[in-house]
Amino acid sequence: MSFPTSLGTSTADEIHLLGQDLTADLMGKVGFGELAFWLVALRRPTPSETRVFEAVLVALADHGFTPTAIAARLTYLSAPDSLQGALAAGLLGGGSRFLGVTEDCGIYLHEALEGRDLPTDDAGWDALALEVVTATRAAGKYVPGLGHPVHKVQDPRTPVLIGIAEDEGLRGPHLRLFEAIGRVHEQVLGRKLPLNGAGVCGAALADLGLPVELLRGFALLARAAGLLGQLAEERRRPIGMDAYLTVDRNAVYVDPNE
Amino acid sequence: MSFPTSLGTSTADEIHLLGQDLTADLMGKVGFGELAFWLVALRRPTPSETRVFEAVLVALADHGFTPTAIAARLTYLSAPDSLQGALAAGLLGGGSRFLGVTEDCGIYLHEALEGRDLPTDDAGWDALALEVVTATRAAGKYVPGLGHPVHKVQDPRTPVLIGIAEDEGLRGPHLRLFEAIGRVHEQVLGRKLPLNGAGVCGAALADLGLPVELLRGFALLARAAGLLGQLAEERRRPIGMDAYLTVDRNAVYVDPNE
Amino acid sequence: MSFPTSLGTSTADEIHLLGQDLTADLMGKVGFGELAFWLVALRRPTPSETRVFEAVLVALADHGFTPTAIAARLTYLSAPDSLQGALAAGLLGGGSRFLGVTEDCGIYLHEALEGRDLPTDDAGWDALALEVVTATRAAGKYVPGLGHPVHKVQDPRTPVLIGIAEDEGLRGPHLRLFEAIGRVHEQVLGRKLPLNGAGVCGAALADLGLPVELLRGFALLARAAGLLGQLAEERRRPIGMDAYLTVDRNAVYVDPNE
Amino acid sequence: MSFPTSLGTSTADEIHLLGQDLTADLMGKVGFGELAFWLVALRRPTPSETRVFEAVLVALADHGFTPTAIAARLTYLSAPDSLQGALAAGLLGGGSRFLGVTEDCGIYLHEALEGRDLPTDDAGWDALALEVVTATRAAGKYVPGLGHPVHKVQDPRTPVLIGIAEDEGLRGPHLRLFEAIGRVHEQVLGRKLPLNGAGVCGAALADLGLPVELLRGFALLARAAGLLGQLAEERRRPIGMDAYLTVDRNAVYVDPNE
Known part of the structure; x- marks a missing residue:
């Protein structure tokens, strides 16, 4: 063996x-x-790819008091002897x-591109995007990466990440298709939604040639750093007890048969 | 609220x-x-600190088929629908x-240095180290970071990390005390043990001013990248099923009262 | 609030x-x-339902050296300070x-029965089973709960659990449809497979009126007891270190580009 | 192997x-x-022991909106695809x-009794309790299982569980010592605290002969059932989103150097 x-x-x-x-x-x-990239891709990334x-x-590391950050803090409150447990809970x-938008969006774009000749201009990308969004809609599904609960007009991460990819010569087919979806989806869906920054991250990772089935893993790695920050802050200026008591003290018993 | x-x-x-x-x-x-450092220390590290x-x-990211890597792979085998579960299990x-040596060693050195005037030369560090190791031994405890199950003479990470810290002007009191422990412990313990690379990592992190209670967290962050690599490899060239069957097929029933 | x-x-x-x-x-x-049932169903089960x-x-609690049992033991080996972490890893x-067969099978049967008039005799159940299996096959999907890697002819749990349900007057439509699938699937699939015991468990739980989306939860509760047993045994007569070393000592480096 | x-x-x-x-x-x-007991103790419990x-x-299964229940619900909100992840997070x-009181209390009593001749009357138990509490206090430690944040005068579980043990002939040395601690601690500590119900659970489990190092495991098993109830309720009548938004919408940025 x-x-x-x-x-x-x-x-x-x-x-x-x-x-x-x-x-x-x-x-x-x-x-x-660099090492994290290398461990999955089995090749050292170039400086442009690393950037x-x-x-x-960096974009995915921490989004403040998300459910995962609060869960990690409550777990640390309850079991301060196990930092690994609090991190794992988060x-x-x-x-x-x-946290799934990154992966869902990368996979969606990847599947849409599979076996296609790539367009060579914006009009071509728009036509492909229109076809893809129309088919998704017809199947009764959502286009992942469209819309954001807070950034209702524009997610500030979106243009910045596309700009960095462009600077580094890494604005590839996944990003281009996603941008085109941003331009054309209103024609199909009847309303204009912003391109979600976590979705753009998935497109950018896919353009780096990383396996789309593991994109969620990079979001988790980023979040591991953010959760460490949350737990360091929970030690310094705790909110877990207040969060817990806010819920518990406002508990109201409801008859189960109501 | x-x-x-x-x-x-x-x-x-x-x-x-x-x-x-x-x-x-x-x-x-x-x-x-840099961001991971900043999230915990609440200040941006210098380029030397970042290096x-x-x-x-990088030193802590992956140590091959550790129990944690195997646990993550077995969890992925059993529940491939939840990458986060496999990562958390690891x-x-x-x-x-x-994985505790990094933290234990950092805390040990930190406590040994607390409230002390720092020595100014190697002789002074050796005297302090001798005092510390003697006290630890007298208390019937182990000095964390001494010895390694595989690297019985020298852990190759140790001189390299000390060298990098020296290059960057960051060979501080935790590293110096740990090095002195490496020189003097034989006088007390009666045998020469190598300085464990994971322990040196703890000393180096403590010299960066990071809170010693959270050093385990950096080992976990490093390991998150390594576990992603392990899970990517489990998809590419799986060993989880063979590991499981090797145990299960060699199971032998033993009467519980034996 | x-x-x-x-x-x-x-x-x-x-x-x-x-x-x-x-x-x-x-x-x-x-x-x-009884309490575990009540907590989910919001009603106290009868003695028959409890049985x-x-x-x-009991049927689902422990299956020996499964991947989850080994993962729990390796985690305990690596972090013996956190019993909750080892249990969670498992x-x-x-x-x-x-562990998904229980849930998958319960959901499959539940969906097949939804909105149907229930058959009143075995011939009726067989006709329904034939229709359902044929449709599943035509959709290119598997019938969950058919077949078992070890119990290739008959899973010994299957007749026993059906017998207990019959004794207690709780052999309901999910079990009856599953039994009928056991009788007729060979006509469609071309080979005879045993009804998996974990699948029968899902059918029996669904017949108790428990929500099928949470059936996995009962498998997890059962397994929590089994994992406690595994961890108690790991303390008494450990195998984690041997399992780890068996893998690690037989590691062979493979060039990533091969 | x-x-x-x-x-x-x-x-x-x-x-x-x-x-x-x-x-x-x-x-x-x-x-x-019964099976859960058997899996750890390697013997079938008697009906009295089972009761x-x-x-x-039952006493430990659910305590409402605890930090662990909220963490499980927030994890389910964030990753509804993985029931096992939400349960593990809890x-x-x-x-x-x-959740440590049960284990801490069982271990404390177990160690206090080790190698002792057992008292034969209440006066003897009181003398032993006085000695033990005095020694704990002298060592600057707390007596585990004294006091409760909500049940400040009496924890209602305490007399009921002692009564059940008495009925079943299982009011053994751990419970007797704990009861004696309840009678005498005021003499040493200067104030009267109730015996915590989770602590009494630890004493009762220790009297059943279960290994004290694993008592936390039974609390976790009980809690697994409670968490299933919490997750079933989160599906039926969710509070996770409100709990999250209550924290996030009341977030206030604080300069890290303040």
């Missing part, structure tokens, strides 16, 4: 990771974001609803 | 994080490692035994 | 749960299985693949 | 658990609480603070 891996291996004298010598080739020479990738992680909220 | 925070807040048009404008000040301008910090994260192993 | 609930509430002198006085009405008078319900929980494997 | 176990094993035709035939000996014949054990599980709060 043997267990193959291309990741970490070690001997008494050496530690290897991704076929590199950890201490000679990686430590002090490769950034943490786009880290911009995405990440467990990284599912379909609050 | 109000809930104070210095982290993420947003309005319809703007997103703030740490009092910065996320899109104007952070995205594309701040690396992911040491990221070297630590992080939950980040406790006292396999 | 008020937060309605029909579950636990308390004052300085009294604790209520489900509108009952916890100490006067429940403790010592209601079994744990079927507990038979299901439960996180309770997803679509290894 | 072989992996010993006394729990679940199976062949193509049979499933064994704890050396019993699952279908012939356990399903329909053993209650779920006390299940009374404890259990992760089962640590030292909100």
Whole structure:
């Protein structure tokens, strides 16, 4: 029985990771974001790719008092002996609803592009977007990445991330199709919605060639840093007890048969 | 009722994080490692601090088929619909035994230095180290960060990380005391043990001024990237099923009263 | 702001749960299985319902060295300071693949029965089963609950659970349809498969009137008891370290580009 | 390499658990609480033991809007696709603070009794309790299980659980010592505190001969049922979104340097 891996291996004298010598080739020479990319893509990203990738992680790291941040803080309040438990509790909220847009949007665009000849101008992208949105609508489904509960007109992350990708020569087909969806969806859906920043992040990650089935993983990695910040703040200036008491003291018993 | 925070807040048009404008000040301008540091320390690290910090994260990201990596892969095998669950399962192993050295070592050094005048030369550090190790031994406790199950003579990460900290002018009191412990412990313990690389990481993080109670959190963040790599590999070239069957097919029933 | 609930509430002198006085009405008078049923269904089960319900929980509690049991043990090995973390890691494997059959089967049968006049004899059930299996096959999907990797001819839990339900007058439409599927599927699928015991559990729970969207939850509750047993055994006669070393010592580095 | 176990094993035709035939000996014949006890203690509990054990599980199952219940609901709100994740998030709060009293109290009493001749009358128990509380106080520690944030005079669970244990002939040394602590602690601590119901649960479980290091596990099992109830209610009459918005809409940015 043997267990193959291309990741970490070690001997008494050496530690290897991704076929590199950890201490000679990686430590002090490769950034943490670079390594995270490399671990999944099995190739070192270029400086341009690293800049786009880290911009995405920065964009997704923390959104304030989200359900996941509050869950992590309440777990820390209740079990301060286990930082890993509080962090894990926070990440467990990284599912379909609050953190899934990145992955859903990346997968949606990826599937829409699969097996297609890529358009060569905006008119071509618009035509493709129109076809895709129309088909989604006809299937009774939502286009992931359209709309945002707070940023109702424009998500400020959207133009900035597209600009960074453009600067770095990495504004690829997923971003272009998503932008085109932003231009044409009103014709089909009857109302204008902003391109969600978390969705744009998914498009940008897909343009970096990362596997779309794992995009949620990068959102989770980004969120791990944000949750650490939340837990550090919970130690410094706690809100968990107040959040808990606000709910508990306003509990009202309701007969189950009502 | 109000809930104070210095982290993420947003309005319809703007997103703030740490009092910065996320899109104007952070995205594309701040690396992911920098942001992770900033989220906990509430100040932007210098380039030197960032280099040491990221070297630590790189050192801790993945150690191959650890119990946590295997747990994450088995969870993914069993529940492939929930990447967050597999990641969380892996992080939950980040406790006292396999991932705690970083935190334990940082806290140990921090407490040893508290309220002390710092030595000014190696002889002074050695004297302090001797005192500290002697007291630990007298209390019947272990010195955290001494010894490694695989790297029995030298952990290759140790000199490299100390070298990076020295290059960046960040070889501070925690590292110096730990190095002195490396020189003198044999006098007290009767045998020579290597300085564990995960322990050196704790010393280096403490020298960066990060709160020692949260050092485990940085090991967890590093490990989140490593676990993503493990899960990406589990999709590409799975070993979870073989690991499971290796155990299950070799199960032997034992009478509970034996 | 008020937060309605029909579950636990308390004052300085009294604790209520489900509108009952916890100490006067429940403790010592209601079994744990009864309470678990009541908490979800909002009504106390009859003794017959309790017997079927507990038979299901007993059937699902432990299946030996499953991936979830091994993940829990490895997490405990790595972080013995956090029993809750090891238990949670084990439960996180309770997803679509290894623990989802109960839920999938219950939902499948529930949807097949929705809005139908129920057959009154076996011939009627067989006709309905034939229609349902044929439609599933035509849609290119699997019938959940057919087949088992180990019990290739008959799952020993299946006839026993059906017998208990029959004894208690609780062999309802979900079980009857599942039994009929067992009789007729060979006509459509071309081979005879056993009715999976975990699937029968889903049918029996659905016949008890429990919400099918939460059936996975009862499998998780049952498994929580099993995982406690696994962790108690890991303390008494550990296998986690051997399982880990078996994988780690047989790791083979593979070039990522191969 | 072989992996010993006394729990679940199976062949193509049979499933064994704890050396019993699952279908012939356990399903329909053993209650779920009985099985949970058996899985840890490796012996079937008597009917009296089962009654006390299940009374404890019932007492600990749900305490309304605790931090763990809210964390589970927020996780479900955020990731409704993963019931196991929401349940795990809730259990992760089962640590030292909100759910640890049961374990802490059981361990405290167990250690106090270790190697002692047991008193034979109340005066003897009082003397022992006085000695133990005095020593705890002298060591600058708290006596676990004294006091409750809501039940300031008497926790209603305490006399009821002691009564059930008495009825069943299971009021053993842990309960007797705890009761004596309830009578004498005022002499040492200078104020009268009630015996916490969760602490009494720990004493009762220890009197059943269950391993004190795993008592937290039974609190977690009980809570798993309670959390299922909370998640079922969150589906029926959700409060997660309101809880989240109550915190998020009252967020106030605070300069980190203040």
